[in-house]
Amino acid sequence: MMSDDLNNPLLKVEDLKTYFPIRRGVLRRTVGHIRAVDGVSFKIAPGRTLGLVGESGCGKTTVARTIAGLIPAISGSVEFQGIDILKAGKKQLREIRRHIAIVFQDPYDSLNPRMTVGDIIAEPLIVHRLARGRKLTDRVAELLSKVGLSQSHINRYPHEFSGGQRQRIGVARALALDPKLVICDEPVSALDVSIQSQIINLLADLRDRLNLTYLFIAHDLAVVEFVSDFVAVMYLGRIVEYATAEQIYSNPLHPYTKILLSAIPKITSRSVGRGLLQGEIPSPANPPGGCPFHPRCPLAAEGCKSVPPKLRADNIQNEHFVACFRAGEPLPNEVST
Amino acid sequence: METISVNSVSSVAQNAGRSLWSDALRRLRRRKTAMFCFAVIIVYFSIAAFLYAVDIFHIPLAVADWSRQIGPEYQPPGAKYIFGTDFLGRSVFRKALYGAKTSITVALWASLISISIGVPLGAMAGYFRGIIDQLIVWLYTTLSCVPYILLILAFALVLADKTLDVFGWKIPLSGTATVYLAIGLTSWVGICRLIRGEVIKHKNRDYVLAARSYGAGSGRIIFRHLLPNVFHIVIINFSLRFVGFIQAEVILSFLGLGEKNSPSWGAMIDSARLDLPKGYWWEMTAATAAIFVISLALNVFGDALRDCLDPKLRTE
Numbered sequence: 108m109m110s111d112d113l114n115n116p117l118l119k120v121e122d123l124k125t126y127f128p129i130r131r132g133v134l135r136r137t138v139g140h141i142r143a144v145d146g147v148s149f150k151i152a153p154g155r156t157l158g159l160v161g162e163s164g165c166g167k168t169t170v171a172r173t174i175a176g177l178i179p180a181i182s183g184s185v186e187f188q189g190i191d192i193l194k195a196g197k198k199q200l201r202e203i204r205r206h207i208a209i210v211f212q213d214p215y216d217s218l219n220p221r222m223t224v225g226d227i228i229a230e231p232l233i234v235h236r237l238a239r240g241r242k243l244t245d246r247v248a249e250l251l252s253k254v255g256l257s258q259s260h261i262n263r264y265p266h267e268f269s270g271g272q273r274q275r276i277g278v279a280r281a282l283a284l285d286p287k288l289v290i291c292d293e294p295v296s297a298l299d300v301s302i303q304s305q306i307i308n309l310l311a312d313l314r315d316r317l318n319l320t321y322l323f324i325a326h327d328l329a330v331v332e333f334v335s336d337f338v339a340v341m342y343l344g345r346i347v348e349y350a351t352a353e354q355i356y357s358n359p360l361h362p363y364t365k366i367l368l369s370a371i372p373k374i375t376s377r378s379v380g381r382g383l384l385q386g387e388i389p390s391p392a393n394p395p396g397g398c399p400f401h402p403r404c405p406l407a408a409e410g411c412k413s414v415p416p417k418l419r420a421d422n423i424q425n426e427h428f429v430a431c432f433r434a435g436e437p438l439p440n441e442v443s444t
Numbered sequence: 445m446e447t448i449s450v451n452s453v454s455s456v457a458q459n460a461g462r463s464l465w466s467d468a469l470r471r472l473r474r475r476k477t478a479m480f481c482f483a484v485i486i487v488y489f490s491i492a493a494f495l496y497a498v499d500i501f502h503i504p505l506a507v508a509d510w511s512r513q514i515g516p517e518y519q520p521p522g523a524k525y526i527f528g529t530d531f532l533g534r535s536v537f538r539k540a541l542y543g544a545k546t547s548i549t550v551a552l553w554a555s556l557i558s559i560s561i562g563v564p565l566g567a568m569a570g571y572f573r574g575i576i577d578q579l580i581v582w583l584y585t586t587l588s589c590v591p592y593i594l595l596i597l598a599f600a601l602v603l604a605d606k607t608l609d610v611f612g613w614k615i616p617l618s619g620t621a622t623v624y625l626a627i628g629l630t631s632w633v634g635i636c637r638l639i640r641g642e643v644i645k646h647k648n649r650d651y652v653l654a655a656r657s658y659g660a661g662s663g664r665i666i667f668r669h670l671l672p673n674v675f676h677i678v679i680i681n682f683s684l685r686f687v688g689f690i691q692a693e694v695i696l697s698f699l700g701l702g703e704k705n706s707p708s709w710g711a712m713i714d715s716a717r718l719d720l721p722k723g724y725w726w727e728m729t730a731a732t733a734a735i736f737v738i739s740l741a742l743n744v745f746g747d748a749l750r751d752c753l754d755p756k757l758r759t760e
Contacts, residue, residue, distance in 0.1 A: 172653070175657045176657070177653055177656055177657060200659075201659045204657065204658055204659040205658075205659070207657075208657070208658065209653075209654065209657045211650040211653070211654060212650070213650060216649050216650040216651065217650035217651050217653075217654055218651055219651040219655075219668075219669055219672075219673070220464060220651075220673065221463070221464060221672040221673055222668075222672075223461060223463075224461075230655065230658070230660065230668075231658040231659075234658055234659050234660050234661075234664065235658075235659065262460050262461045263461035264461050264462065264463055264464065266464070267461060267462065277654075280654065280658075283658075284658060
């Protein structure tokens with residue numbers, strides 16, 4: 108069933124590369140590149156949610172912004188309903204933008220402080236000339252009630268709201284154009300823990316009611332577990348493991364995923380892999396050769412240092428892809444079963 | 445019944461929401477010194493506006509006739525001659541009033557000119573970057589290399605007594621126009637640089653990215669998102685810069701490049717310069733006091749305005 112959907116995906120990203128030039132000196136010559144996204148491929152079927160996880164600086168947000176057309180890519184393709192966004196003309200891109208919306212991370216930064224809530228939510232509709240006058244007001248009121256805000260908030264300004272309420276406004280703005288794909292770029296990581304679940308529930312609820320497709324980015328695996336059908340784990344601009352949410356959590360294969368999962372606090376026992384991740388994520392301007400994870404990997408062998416592993420299907424499980432030569436091997440302090 | 449109406453009024457007030465502007469105004473209104481200074485500024489502006497009205501409608505008022513001899517020359521201040529008389533027996537008080545008119549006219553026009561050059565150029569440079577940015581930065585860096593007073597003097601000398609030809613529409617440049625054109629054309633650099641920096645800062649903020657993500661064009665982003673978020677900088681800058689414009693006008697008039705047919709504080713200081721050694725102190729005093737009071741009021745008010753509009757910069 109799921110695989111059938113994937114043959115006709117809503118979003119298909121292939122070998123996406125987004126580099127940022129490093130300029131130095133008086134002449135601003137390009138002396139190198141930050142390889143923020145370095146060959147990322149995935150698909151999302153309509154109505155499904157793909158969770159994208161990884162440490163800070165691994166390129167999650169850059170993936171999101173490249174897909175939304177906010178940052179130019181170096182190479183690769185981003186197909187939305189069969190149209191390549193990276194090659195689309197201005198008019199086509201404008202049309203596509205109606206169907207892709209973003210919910211930003213920081214609700215204190217993503218709302219224009221000089222505009223009223225009503226104006227903020229109405230602007231996408233005005234830009235695309237979809238509603239005006241009475242109809243526009245009605246639509247804004249409808250959106251406000253959809254995200255659990257009152258109609259009386261329409262003439263207020265963002266600074267009069269709490270973080271959670273602001274994020275609801277951001278969600279309402281994202282839904283204004285009836286998008287098909289919503290990119291949630293760490294929508295809850297800037298919020299209080301007590302508010303996080305409210306917003307996640309709201310997003311999950313809206314997805315089911317409006318049949319939305321999510322690309323859900325987070326650095327918190329526990330958050331992703333709740334909303335995602337599939338999970339992709341990113342490390343240094345690459346996807347290192349991709350599987351259904353169930354598989355990732357019950358049977359992680361990549362050592363990085365295992366270590367990440369061990370960071371989720373558990374009540375019952377000390378998790379395997381705890382404390383195994385040493386040091387910092389390497390600089391994407393000068394990524395290590397071979398497997399990007401090898402300098403920090405407890406399982407790294409000689410071969411890992413020279414050849415980068417490709418994302419390949421795991422033999423045993425369907426729809427479980429992993430980029431590791433030693434996938435599935437137990438970590439040093441893991442009791443093998 | 446009464447409680448219901450009160451409730452409905454307060455709920456309407458609540459729903460209206462408070463913008464950052466009205467928030468800032470509320471903070472400003474609570475500052476007594478700032479409001480007093482604002483009143484002083486209003487008085488100066490009213491004098492200027494009143495004298496314009498007198499000139500336009502030819503209202504026969506004694507006060508408005510500054511060039512008439514009202515008594516013997518060099519009369520000290522007293523009950524009969526408020527600020528005394530000058531070397532031609534004219535009222536120093538009336539000349540000081542007309543000086544306010546000249547100064548405020550010049551400062552207002554100079555502000556308008558430098559805002560309308562500096563703000564669009566700064567916003568364009570900051571938003572588009574690339575070659576446009578480089579050109580604009582080159583232009584203002586070049587301008588700001590020249591010492592300020594020299595540059596104003598050069599502009600004033602070139603523009604003096606010229607006739608401006610705008611699409612066949614000939615505008616003779618009066619002394620006042622020369623002064624404000626010279627000041628306006630040279631003083632946009634500061635605001636341009638400020639706006640450019642602010643726009644660069646704001647343009648990568650999430651709310652601008654959000655606007656781009658749903659397809660808002662450059663014009664909409666600049667006018668609906670960026671300019672409203674940087675415009676308080678323009679206001680703060682000009683409440684403080686206004687003093688500089690008034691002083692520039694005084695300096696130019698003092699040097700004889702300004703208005704010749706109407707009194708100005710600069711010209712008053714220039715003519716009183718030779719009287720001072722003889723003990724005729726009142727013309728000098730009247731002109732400098734007039735400048736001092738408005739400078740102080742504008743500075744205090746500008747500081748308060750900055751504190752209220754940009755709480756991050758608050759100094760106290």
